[in-house]
Amino acid sequence: MWKKEFASFEIVDHSSQLVMGQLNINALGIWNIATVYGGKDAQTRKSLWNKLEDYMSGDEPGIIGGDFNCILSKEDKRGGKRFHLSNGSKDMKKFMVNNDFHDIGFVGPSYTWCNNKKGNSRIWERLDKCLLNSTALHNIPMAMVCHLPIDASDHAPISINLVENQNQILGFLRFEDTWKSYPATWNIILKAWKKMDLGSSAEILQRKLKRSIKALYYWNKNKCKELNSLRDELKKDILLLQIEEASEGGLTVDKLTLLRNKVHDLNVTLIRLPTWWNQRSKIRWQQVGDINSNYFHQYALAKRNKNMIWEIKDESGTVVEYLE
Template sequence: MNKREESWRLLEELSTRSDLPWICIGDFNEIMHEREKEGGNIRPEWQMKNFREAVNQCNLRDIGYIGPNFTWCRRLGARGWIKERLDRALASTNWSVMFPNVGLHHVAASTSDHCMLVLKAHRDRQRRNRRKKLFRFESMWLRDEGFKEIVTEAWDRALNMRGQHPFSQCLEECRQSLTMWNRNTFGHVGKKIAKLQEKLQGLEGRKSSINVMEEIQETKIKLNRMLLVEEDMWQQRSRNSWLNSGDRNTSFFHTKASNKHQRNTISRIKDSNNVWQEDEEIMGRIFVEYFT
């Protein structure tokens, strides 16, 4: 037990040394939840809780797995077998964003009581001829001063068309106007933030003067406004609306949004013969046959 806690403290120490993307794979000799164990004595809750807290302290998350539910097993004589998920892959948020198509596979091994852990990059399953991207309203637009004017002009323009379905025309005109405005004017939030940070860094290095200090203050205001916009964006994508607006944690929202994206990705499916299929065309036929 002491060795486990010693390794967790080492992990926490390593997490403070760099902000680079990182992933930890191997035998952690501990489970996070009781469902990760089958047979044998009941694992103390405090022991699993300490492991979970160590992982959270390192800002890591379990990337999941493909294959058997347990990675280690051993016979307990006449009492049967004990199975546990002692091996796993823990990754930082920026690592998961950098490698969204990588999955962990549990591969059975004949020479060890542990499964092999294999990181495998799944090929991008997005079709070449993707359907047109759906329009979705972005709550971050509300923070832009030009948003209200865009909607008002689009709405009035549609009303002047005097069509048979004015409400539908107004919605369609707003959709088109906001799409063009978002692409050409509002722009990419992350790039704007990076540009403002770079500008602020340059201003801070210049010799102080009234004009420079005023420009620094103005740049800080713009940067803080864009950081709020970014927070709104990731909060909306994460679908976590229960946090107060003052609880700024863009990294948390980013993690939730990334998790949701990975959950929405189907990397394989089991056919009628209980065989896993990963080929895109075969998966498509299975879906069609099932719903037919």
């Protein structure tokens, strides 16, 4: 089934819930691959997470794809009972955080499974996903997951296009001070730091630092929203919930919990924002009262503006200006 001049695949292990193997792509090297058919209950899937954790703990790029029989958020479901964060969802999220795997999104229909019933009994869910670790994302930053049409089955097939961006030049990676406030960063650094390295003490330290900053960079890129956008989004959601509470005379238990969580997330975001601005301003003279002032923002934006190239002279001596 494989054209060996392009790639070869070797099965390493298998069980009722997954098939694991190594894909050797001539242009991209060796990749750890796992195809999943998760059990229907959280207890059964625990053995799946344990197997994957044992197999996917190395430095090689890794991809996990298939039917997880688990959804992670309300956006993964339409119809039926309201989504709640079950033990099964928590186990999957914990595996992804602890082992540096990311859901990179998709193109195509929003859901990959349908119960094929009619009317109010019809349910759609995104049970099929494709997860990549940071090493894989670094090697193929242009990877794209596609949801294909549901045809002969009640599941939609999914595909991933391993596009290597030959022209990409990754600049220097900068540690973001805000990362320290996320609990997940400690697990990411610990996982990267525990890996064995050979060489002198200086070489080992350099490799560990480089590996840690890359893991944090790709985690942030795939998991964290831009703070200013997140702040505005949370304010909008809180306002809508508070309007509903006032007009309806109260909220359901689930919506009240949601409101409290969003208020908490907003407060945390507002605390992180001054740290984000402070790092970009490169100044040390501001006092606490100056941190989030309009003047401070303008100073940081002015510094960014200085780094812009607004005009350039070509070989013929013509000056080309930047145009929106």
